Amino acid sequence: MKIFLSVDMEGISGLVRWMDVASQGMDFQRNRSLMTADANAAIEGAFEAGATEVLVEENHGVEDLCVLRMDEIDPRCRVIRGAGRPGATCMAGLDESCDLVFLVGHHAAAGTWPGVMAHTISGTGFAHVRIAGRAVGEPDLFAIRAGELGVPVGLITGDQMVVGEVRKRVANVEAVEVKRALGRQSADVIPPARARELIRDGAERCVSRARAGEFAPYTGEPAPYEIEVDLLQPVDEAMRKNLEALPEYTIQDERTVTTSAPDMDLGFRRIAYLGYARTPGATRY
Numbered sequence: 001m002k003i004f005l006s007v008d009m010e011g012i013s014g015l016v017r018w019m020d021v022a023s024q025g026m027d028f029q030r031n032r033s034l035m036t037a038d039a040n041a042a043i044e045g046a047f048e049a050g051a052t053e054v055l056v057e058e059n060h061g062v063e064d065l066c067v068l069r070m071d072e073i074d075p076r077c078r079v080i081r082g083a084g085r086p087g088a089t090c091m092a093g094l095d096e097s098c099d100l101v102f103l104v105g106h107h108a109a110a111g112t113w114p115g116v117m118a119h120t121i122s123g124t125g126f127a128h129v130r131i132a133g134r135a136v137g138e139p140d141l142f143a144i145r146a147g148e149l150g151v152p153v154g155l156i157t158g159d160q161m162v163v164g165e166v167r168k169r170v171a172n173v174e175a176v177e178v179k180r181a182l183g184r185q186s187a188d189v190i191p192p193a194r195a196r197e198l199i200r201d202g203a204e205r206c207v208s209r210a211r212a213g214e215f216a217p218y219t220g221e222p223a224p225y226e227i228e229v230d231l232l233q234p235v236d237e238a239m240r241k242n243l244e245a246l247p248e249y250t251i252q253d254e255r256t257v258t259t260s261a262p263d264m265d266l267g268f269r270r271i272a273y274l275g276y277a278r279t280p281g282a283t284r285y
Contacts, residue, residue: 011158
């Protein structure tokens with residue numbers, strides 16, 4: 001059984017504030033180790049339950065998506081990291097050869113309250129992201145894309161808000177709450193050493209359940225996907241010029257841009273593009 005493990009940072013045990021996950025934060029180097037340790041706990045649990053392969057892909061968008069400590073990661077896995085990956089940046093390793101998806105250290109969607117560092121793709125650019133009028137977070141996009149490939153989502157770790165959002169699409173997901181959000185940058189946290197035990201046990205249960213056939217791919221979002229992105233700042237001149245050169249985008253008003261996509265690999269990329277579309281001349285994604 002091959003596990004695709006997407007690891008983000010905002011939902012890692014013990015972390016609660018933006019400076020915890022930013023390279024200029026005073027604890028960032030330590031927090032890289034905490035992120036790696038949560039991933040290792042899930043890897044350990046997966047192998048204990050009979051997984052034969054674990055492919056880890058970095059999802060945290062700082063330092064060119066190279067945040068895991070490679071000298072500390074479980075040597076049994078493989079890791080995809082770095083910028084410029086083919087397809088949707090954080091899903092390059094997700095394909096039909098995978099049997100199960102783990103979402104470790106993920107966070108709630110933009111606009112969620114409370115929700116530790118809640119955002120969707122761009123924490124500084126987007127107020128809300130919707131598909132067919134429904135707010136979505138990154139785990140939703142992973143679930144949709146995995147479903148297109150016939151792969152179920154089995155594990156989510158993070159705060160109670162992201163757990164609740166994932167359960168709306170995958171009701172029987174194996175969930176590990178490592179903190180209870182009190183606000184955007186505050187939480188009642190389980191100390192990381194104990195949280196890692198919970199993650200390991202949750203991953204072990206998840207693989208055992210998957211081997212028993214308990215999970216099914218998510219197929220509840222029909223394509224093509226009608227996407228709306230509400231921006232935190234109005235469309236500026238450079239963004240307007242870029243978007244006018246791309247017929248797949250429509251500027252609905254000064255803060256809302258719409259687009260569509262036939263699959264979520266392209267959908268993810270079209271959403272992510274809007275995070276850097278204010279750069280003059282940036283018309284590729």
